[in-house]
Amino acid sequence: MSDTMEQWIEELLRSDADGAKMTEKQARIVQSAIEVFAEKGYAASSTSEIAQRAGVAEGTIFRHYKTKKALLLAIVAPAMTKLLAPFVLRGFNNVLDSEYDSYEQVLRAMIENRIEFLRKNRSILKILLQEIPFHPDMQARLQRDVIAVVLERLRRIVAKFQTGGVMKELPSATVIRLSLSAIMGYIATRTVYGEREDAEWDDEREREDTIAFVMRGLGLRQ
Amino acid sequence: MSDTMEQWIEELLRSDADGAKMTEKQARIVQSAIEVFAEKGYAASSTSEIAQRAGVAEGTIFRHYKTKKALLLAIVAPAMTKLLAPFVLRGFNNVLDSEYDSYEQVLRAMIENRIEFLRKNRSILKILLQEIPFHPDMQARLQRDVIAVVLERLRRIVAKFQTGGVMKELPSATVIRLSLSAIMGYIATRTVYGEREDAEWDDEREREDTIAFVMRGLGLRQ
Amino acid sequence: MSDTMEQWIEELLRSDADGAKMTEKQARIVQSAIEVFAEKGYAASSTSEIAQRAGVAEGTIFRHYKTKKALLLAIVAPAMTKLLAPFVLRGFNNVLDSEYDSYEQVLRAMIENRIEFLRKNRSILKILLQEIPFHPDMQARLQRDVIAVVLERLRRIVAKFQTGGVMKELPSATVIRLSLSAIMGYIATRTVYGEREDAEWDDEREREDTIAFVMRGLGLRQ
Amino acid sequence: MSDTMEQWIEELLRSDADGAKMTEKQARIVQSAIEVFAEKGYAASSTSEIAQRAGVAEGTIFRHYKTKKALLLAIVAPAMTKLLAPFVLRGFNNVLDSEYDSYEQVLRAMIENRIEFLRKNRSILKILLQEIPFHPDMQARLQRDVIAVVLERLRRIVAKFQTGGVMKELPSATVIRLSLSAIMGYIATRTVYGEREDAEWDDEREREDTIAFVMRGLGLRQ
DNA sequence: CATGAATGAGTATTCATTCAT
DNA sequence: TATGAATGAATACTCATTCAT
16 A cells, blocks of 8 residues: 555656646656645745746746646645545545455554555645645645545545444444544644654554544444 | 633723723624634734724734734633633632532533633633644743643542542543543534534433533442 | 123023923923934934933824924924024124134134033034925025024125235135135034044144144234 | 046946856846935935836846845945045055155046046945945945955055155144045035036046145145 | 747735824 | 823835736
């Protein structure tokens, strides 16, 4: 899974939205834009700084992207696509319906999946999170193309394990919410505190505790 | 608790950081700034629009706030203070050590507390969340004056209930994280979906499911 | 001579152009204005800084002086008057026609006169010199009320000593120019270098050399 | 000497501080800036007026000069360089040690030199004189790069003629001061009065009188 | 395809001046 | 008389975007 993942920024840098190949300059522009947007936020970033960091002339940016916002979208749109890539790909060949033997495996897969993704795309995700509230078009697209798809996918996976007990009594949406909350809380904390040198963060243990917590909370046995 | 809470925006608008009384124009400036910052983000907001919405001359803003950033801080700084008000107040008279009979009560208090707070301060919190990543000074202050205080407070409350079973075996920080994740996941989902007219969101039930999930996850009986 | 002189700033601060008495606040305003104008130049000075230094409200300045320029004139105009005070006063009672026995005495008087004046009015003179080029009204007034008067006065004094030799052959305007050039060059150099601690400036000697130079240059014996 | 001199404003307008060629617009900006600064003083000049007179957009100014002050320096700095050009050039090929046969020749050279320079650079010199008091960096540079160099140069020239009599007894610095005072007094008066139509200014005679005055004052024979 | 000079609308901020209290 | 809140025009400077080369 992560093998494909590892290469997608490079892919992003290799071809643009139309699938057309990127020149080396265009790639440098996108790289710099990611850096600058993540550092200062979209609105506070200037195309001139992006050009400078990319080592190209200001005009060159606008040869490739009509406006500054188009450049933002060129970065953020593929990020959305990739966000759901694992789900779509699996769903595609229908393998996944039988892929997981236990809900615990599902949780572990989600954790690894997200962590890996986060590690490789921190800057882009930061930009996405920052800008989503201000761009209704991006919101709509995220909801429609990503969240809805992912949720539907998860709903079907979860349904498979709702065979009885507590889990059967909970709406699948609630199961998903509770699971994702715990996982995202784990990842977020890990991201913030897990990297400090002074931190007492035993990653292995925290992850196991989190999984156990969810399993117990859903009335499942590990 | 929420009685006091309900009035604090009005308080914010009644007196500034120095405790000096706000003129009516100053209050209008702060109001407009909250609106505009929340709508467009700090960097994309212009002082001229804020002035216009407040019905004052642009110069008037700068008579009260030396810079645009000072205006931001005048909005966000008291929000931080209020964020921890409930914790500090209770700790003060030491009542709370004996306040909660069960961890369930703690969870319910946190939920009500935060929901109420969120309801009244949505815009300001949005601004805070948006700007924190770009203002290291705000980050430091939030960490030192709010997060550290709240966590320490929660740690002591949690410790009281770590008498045995699963909960005793988990670090209190982990208990807090798992609890907060679930609560915040609930509140966030509720905030996004709970207000849509078409939504199938049974708030009562979702809250109870969440509390039950946490209790079970921590090995506690309701 | 310098006895009167020594007090004129105080006089300036005691009564305004109409001869009306100055309040203490008004005096503080003028004082501060002199400081600030001299430090930063008229155009780069702000009335708010002047008010602040004077410890009065911004509005107070405009109660006393209709505009910023009026404040400038209130400082500079009396300076012009005082500039020629010694000449006018003496001319008035006609004593001076017989006051000096030699041209050397005239030179010595001018030097002492100017040095004393400069010492007490450095800031105001600096302002005058800086602003003269940009205010034609001030130029006209200086020319008409000061320069013309002083030159006429000097012309008559010089004439008295043009009894023969080189001096008789030079136009009195030329004599004045040559004398004033030397004196002003001496004073200027002294002002710039004479106050440095490291400077090798023997004031006594420089003054005597200057006087001797002029006397010799004009073909007079000391 | 003055042949080269005559061309330096054009040079200034042909290439900037880095030696890079100036565009036509850049030249117009500098021209307008010189005009406006000279007319109103630096602080009272607005970049918008400069842009308007130059017939360019305001932004264009800042493409070439990062700040208004940088524009000032771009005008004033080369003026300083040119100010000492004649001295440096001569010193360079060491011709000048034997260049003047008499001190009178030195005086005549200085007069012509300065008059020519003044004629061509009146505006820039006015700006320089006006702004020097408010820019310590410019002061330092002028002192170090111009005044010190010129004085040293003059000191050596003067020393050559201090073979006896009055001149030998005077410090060379004093000789320079007295000579420059007389020359500058002559030039200043000439500049102010010599151009009025009504003026009774016989330039030829005034110059000769001045030179004779200095020679006599220094105890030299013409 | 790439450049970078040029633009003009826009930015935060300052300022001299007014006026109700 | 003195205040200081309020103003709005002006200020230096930035920026996304265009276009001739």
